[in-house]
Amino acid sequence: MPTPQATLRSQHPRTGLTLLELLLVLGILSAVMGLGLGMFASLDLSKRQAVGLVRNALRSAQNSAISRRSEASVRIDPKLGRMSPRFQQVVGTWHFETPELVGAFGIQGRAIDAELTQDGYIGRALDFDVDAEGPRVELPIQRDTAADFRAGFALECALRRSGADAGEVANAGASFGLQVLRDGALRGWFAPQVLAQDGGAAKGGHVIAQSEPGALPLGVWRRVRLEYAGQELVLSLDGSAVARVEEQAPVWQLEGPLLLSSARTPFRGQLDVLVLTAVGAGEDVELPEGVSFSPESAVTLRFQAGGGLDRRAHTQPVRIGIDFADGARQWVGIGLYGTVE
Structure with a gap:
C-alpha cells in the first residue's frame, strides 16, 4: 500500500529542468545565436x-x-x-474646339480678335491670320498654383505658318516662349533666374535655342516642343531635336498670363493642340x-x-x-x- 508521501508526489509530478538539461539547452542556444550573429556580421x-x-x-x-x-x-x-528626380505635371491642355477656349483643367482663355478655323491640326484650331492688328489669346495660367515653372517646363503645340512675317507664337508670363522668324526659323527661349549684385535674385538675359531657317515652312502643320528641365533647353520639331543649349539656372517666375500671338508682333498662322507642362523637383537622394x-x-x-x-x-x-x-x-x-x- 503506497505511503501518503508517495501519493502526494504522484498527484504533483516533477516540472522544470534539471541542471544538466538546463546546461544542455543553454549550450544549444549559444551555438545557434553564435551562428546567427556570424551570419549577420558577414552581411554588409x-x-x-x-x-x-x-x-x-x-x-x-x-x-x-x-x-x-x-x-x-x-x-x-x-x-x-547625388540623384535628382524630376517629374512633370500637366498644367493645361487646349484643343480649341469651342469659342470658350476652356482647357482640360479648367483654365479658360480669352480671345482678342483671334478666330477659330475648321481646318485645324485635329478638328478646329486657333487662327491668327485674320484682318486685325494684333489677334491674340490670353490664358491666365498665373492664377493656377500648379503653374510653377522654376524647375522647368514643356510647351508643345501644332503650328502652321501662313504669313511670311516674323511673329510671337507664345509668351508665358515673360518667363519662356516661342517665336517664328522671317526666314522660317523657330526660336525658343526662357529667362533664367540669376544672382544679382546685392545677393538677391534677378532676371537674366534670354537663353535661346534656335532652329535652322525654313524649319517652319508656309502652309505645313508641324509639331513643336520646347522643353527645359534644369539641364538643357531643347527645341524639337515632329519629335526630333533641332536645337539644344546647355543651362542649369532656374526659370524666372511668371509675370503674367500665357499669350498666344501678340499685339505688337502677331503670329500669322494657326495653332492647335496646346499642352503646357511644369517640371517638379523631387527630393534629392545622396x-x-x-x-x-x-x-x-x-x-x-x-x-x-x-x-x-x-x-x-x-x-x-x-x-x-x-x-x-x-x-x-x-x-x-x-x-x-x-x-x-
Whole structure:
C-alpha cells in the first residue's frame, strides 16, 4: 500500500529542468545565436542600403511617369554622389474646339480678335491670320498654383505658318516662349533666374535655342516642343531635336498670363493642340559616406509616360554602377520597359 508521501508526489509530478538539461539547452542556444550573429556580421548592410536607395529613387520616378501619365527623369551626378528626380505635371491642355477656349483643367482663355478655323491640326484650331492688328489669346495660367515653372517646363503645340512675317507664337508670363522668324526659323527661349549684385535674385538675359531657317515652312502643320528641365533647353520639331543649349539656372517666375500671338508682333498662322507642362523637383537622394557612382554613370534617365525608358534618349537598357570603399562595384539595371533590377 503506497505511503501518503508517495501519493502526494504522484498527484504533483516533477516540472522544470534539471541542471544538466538546463546546461544542455543553454549550450544549444549559444551555438545557434553564435551562428546567427556570424551570419549577420558577414552581411554588409551599408552596401544593401546604398543599392536600395538607388533602386527606390529610380522606381519612384518610374511610378510617377505611370501614375501621372507624363514624363519623369532622374539625373545622376557622380561627383556629388547625388540623384535628382524630376517629374512633370500637366498644367493645361487646349484643343480649341469651342469659342470658350476652356482647357482640360479648367483654365479658360480669352480671345482678342483671334478666330477659330475648321481646318485645324485635329478638328478646329486657333487662327491668327485674320484682318486685325494684333489677334491674340490670353490664358491666365498665373492664377493656377500648379503653374510653377522654376524647375522647368514643356510647351508643345501644332503650328502652321501662313504669313511670311516674323511673329510671337507664345509668351508665358515673360518667363519662356516661342517665336517664328522671317526666314522660317523657330526660336525658343526662357529667362533664367540669376544672382544679382546685392545677393538677391534677378532676371537674366534670354537663353535661346534656335532652329535652322525654313524649319517652319508656309502652309505645313508641324509639331513643336520646347522643353527645359534644369539641364538643357531643347527645341524639337515632329519629335526630333533641332536645337539644344546647355543651362542649369532656374526659370524666372511668371509675370503674367500665357499669350498666344501678340499685339505688337502677331503670329500669322494657326495653332492647335496646346499642352503646357511644369517640371517638379523631387527630393534629392545622396549616397552614404564611402559610396559613389562610377564615372560612366553620369546620365539623366528619362522615363516616358507609361513608365518605359524614353527611346529618344535610351536605345538600350541602362546600367548604373555603384562603387564602394573596399573596391567592390555593384550594378543597378534599368530595362527598356522601365523595370529596375
